[in-house]
Amino acid sequence: MIKTVDLHKSFDTKDGKLHVLKGVNEHIAKGEVVSIIGPSGGGKSTFLRCLNLLEIPDSGQIFFEGTEITDKNIDINIHRQKMGMVFQHFNVFPHLSVLNNITLAPVMTGKKSQAEAIEMAESLLARIGLLEKKDEYPRKLSGGQKQRLAIVRALAMEPDVMLFDEPTSALDPEMVGEVLDVIKGLVKTGMTCVIVTHEMGFCREVSNRILFMDGGIIAEAGKPDEIMLHPQNPRTKDFLSKVLY
Amino acid sequence: MTYFKNIWKIITQYGDVFFITGVSNTLLLAVITVGFGVIIGLALYFARKSRFSVLRGIGTSVVGVIRGTPMLLQLYVGYFLVPKMLPFFNPTPFISVAIALCINSGCYVSEIFRSGIQAVDPGQTEAARSLGLTSRQTMQKIVLPQAIKNILPALGNEFIMIVKDTSLASTFFIGEVMTSYAIVKGQTYLTFECLTIVAIIYFVLTFILTKVLGLFERRLQAND
Numbered sequence A: 001m002i003k004t005v006d007l008h009k010s011f012d013t014k015d016g017k018l019h020v021l022k023g024v025n026e027h028i029a030k031g032e033v034v035s036i037i038g039p040s041g042g043g044k045s046t047f048l049r050c051l052n053l054l055e056i057p058d059s060g061q062i063f064f065e066g067t068e069i070t071d072k073n074i075d076i077n078i079h080r081q082k083m084g085m086v087f088q089h090f091n092v093f094p095h096l097s098v099l100n101n102i103t104l105a106p107v108m109t110g111k112k113s114q115a116e117a118i119e120m121a122e123s124l125l126a127r128i129g130l131l132e133k134k135d136e137y138p139r140k141l142s143g144g145q146k147q148r149l150a151i152v153r154a155l156a157m158e159p160d161v162m163l164f165d166e167p168t169s170a171l172d173p174e175m176v177g178e179v180l181d182v183i184k185g186l187v188k189t190g191m192t193c194v195i196v197t198h199e200m201g202f203c204r205e206v207s208n209r210i211l212f213m214d215g216g217i218i219a220e221a222g223k224p225d226e227i228m229l230h231p232q233n234p235r236t237k238d239f240l241s242k243v244l245y
Numbered sequence B: 001m002t003y004f005k006n007i008w009k010i011i012t013q014y015g016d017v018f019f020i021t022g023v024s025n026t027l028l029l030a031v032i033t034v035g036f037g038v039i040i041g042l043a044l045y046f047a048r049k050s051r052f053s054v055l056r057g058i059g060t061s062v063v064g065v066i067r068g069t070p071m072l073l074q075l076y077v078g079y080f081l082v083p084k085m086l087p088f089f090n091p092t093p094f095i096s097v098a099i100a101l102c103i104n105s106g107c108y109v110s111e112i113f114r115s116g117i118q119a120v121d122p123g124q125t126e127a128a129r130s131l132g133l134t135s136r137q138t139m140q141k142i143v144l145p146q147a148i149k150n151i152l153p154a155l156g157n158e159f160i161m162i163v164k165d166t167s168l169a170s171t172f173f174i175g176e177v178m179t180s181y182a183i184v185k186g187q188t189y190l191t192f193e194c195l196t197i198v199a200i201i202y203f204v205l206t207f208i209l210t211k212v213l214g215l216f217e218r219r220l221q222a223n224d
């Protein structure tokens, strides 16, 4: 479903060029749930954000459902509609009601009529238990509720893949569970997911595969139990010993 | 005591010069300036972030020159240059000076637009783009509605500043409050009394405007 070939990305910083991705080759299959773990600054977010071209890679290719989206001549907006993204800081739209947060994109992109979009939004809100909040504004929601809203806002575009960048890192501990539950529910429906996370228990439970990113490359990849119980790469071992206590 | 008597005498005798001609011209000038300032400001804003380097260059240099030179100098340039550039139009001094004021204000307004838009969390744009909205849709539906809450109060402040800045235009005798002062002082020789009246007028005008703006700002915040 998503294939990357030799992705490189650097950022210009005041101390010169920072080479963040140093040749990432990865293939995520349809229906797969892939978690990305690794130390801070290893390039996890940058890699994820390259997948829907929020960051433009310097070189390398990205194929999504057979189309090379790094090709300058394609209309990336069409492809982004098929790739939902959930951010660490929710990024819900504060000036729109809960309902309009969800209906905006399907209506603006011409995917759905207003009536169809509202119907779908209401059923999505019911699914996450926020239906009675549909006319509220996001400032009235808790962090966990905002993040659940952000997830269904992405789902309203009926994407083929969902990208999560540390969806629970900005949450108070008591709200982490409710967001993880929504993601678990989503995984059960067979949605292809790529999840950057520091929640080790969660990623071991839901993932088909775990990628360990460090120093701009995928340093190790494998089944959850292989990575968690028998890591091969010393850097993976070191990282896990720090986070698993 | 004669001071207060004199003030009263001026008010009864020359009230219309100060309160009708002066105030209405000052407000008219301020409204025109901010009105066209917004249009010029928008044009400059888009010029400065245009794809075309020529437009960007023009926008940046206009803003740089206007912000880097005194307003009074710009008014002089407007006063002398506009009639030369638009002879068929035969502009009055009021119009020439107003044009200079508008261009000056436009530069400051374009800065207001820029910082108001920049203050919107980039995460908002990323979320909208990740849903497949185009950059234009994102601007219209996500960024501008949020930026407007930063922009409108700043425009209100700009309006209040302009009300005071129009006093510079009195150099060209175009009928605003400071011109009224010059006229009445010329006839009565009561300098301090006239200055007092002018000070009170400006203070009351800006005081009322500030209050109105505060009310409006609270309304804006309320439906956030």
Ligand SMILES: Nc1ncnc2c1ncn2[C@@H]1O[C@H](COP(=O)(O)OP(=O)(O)OP(=O)(O)O)[C@@H](O)[C@H]1O
Pocket (backbone or CB within 6 Å): A011, A012, A013, A018, A020, A038, A039, A040, A041, A042, A043, A044, A045, A046, A047
């Ligand atoms: N837009 C940017 N401009 C400059 N530097 C950036 C930018 N985005 C990321 N970086 C730098 O690139 C490096 C990798 O960042 P990235 O966010 O991909 O790491 P990460 O693995 O997601 O880390 P974390 O676990 O802290 O989120 C970091 O050193 C970061 O400071």
Ligand SMILES: [Mg+2]
Pocket (backbone or CB within 6 Å): A044, A045, A046, A166
């Ligand atoms: Mg990150």
